[in-house]
Amino acid sequence: MSSPENQQAERQSWIGLLARSNPARLAALIPGPLPEHADLRAPEIGAVMVRGRVSTNGAPFNLGEMTVTRCSLRLACGAVGHAYVQGRDRDHARRAAILDALMQTEAAAELRHTVLDPLAAEEAARRGARAAKAAATKVEFFTLVRGEDA
Template identity: 70%
Template sequence: MPDPAPNSAPRRDWLSLLARAPADRLATLFPDPLPDHALLRAPEIGSVMVRGRTGGTGTPFNLGEMTVTRCSLRLTDGTVGHAYVQGRDRAHALRAAVLDALMQTDAAPDLRRRCLDPLAREEAQRRATRAAKAAATKVDFFTMVRGEDK
């Protein structure tokens, strides 16, 4: 089945990055005042069911609920932006929705350089740090000497 929106991968990537970004860092990179916009759906708090898979490949199961905040808006030029962010931060959802809308306009290259690229670099650094901490605790049982091998 063909992809219904063949150019949706870049948008999916920036929406995902904005959702995971620390709210205070996003506010620093994209400060107020926000561009003029009309709210289609004011930031509202709700919950979603998180699903998991045993071993990452097994049958899906309901893991639990997670609080999210969503927002939809329209810029004065008609461009629509959406955002879902984890937690109860209405300002984060609003800012992410504005950025989503602006990333669909001619402002995208500048916003990518000013906002998205730094967020992506910082996220990669956080992941690398977390992976290094986890790797430091790894035990390789195949290289350990057992008592009967002496």
């Protein structure tokens, strides 16, 4: 059995993946009807302060606010799920919270295979495409040796 720290890191990983996922793609992977659940905190829209840092050890500063939607719910089996997603999409937050709760049940292995693994592969492909696009614009600078420097 894994340690509580490993379980927490694993849960943080899938919650982050669900938050970054495309809402339409998540809805396609988890079609309705959704499992029976009770809202602990119905999806609500708010704002959070985004903080920045000049360098790895620089003083933090407030960069600005970002709109988020959060949701907490309890499944009929008792599992509790939470989600924070960027933007104003209540359905995205609800589906992410439901999946978080389901990942704490016996269905976790199947859901990892059918939902999380495809989302992770798509995210990796998007990041790779963005990195390739950025690499194409990279400029290499070099200095020529002049006669008097030799």
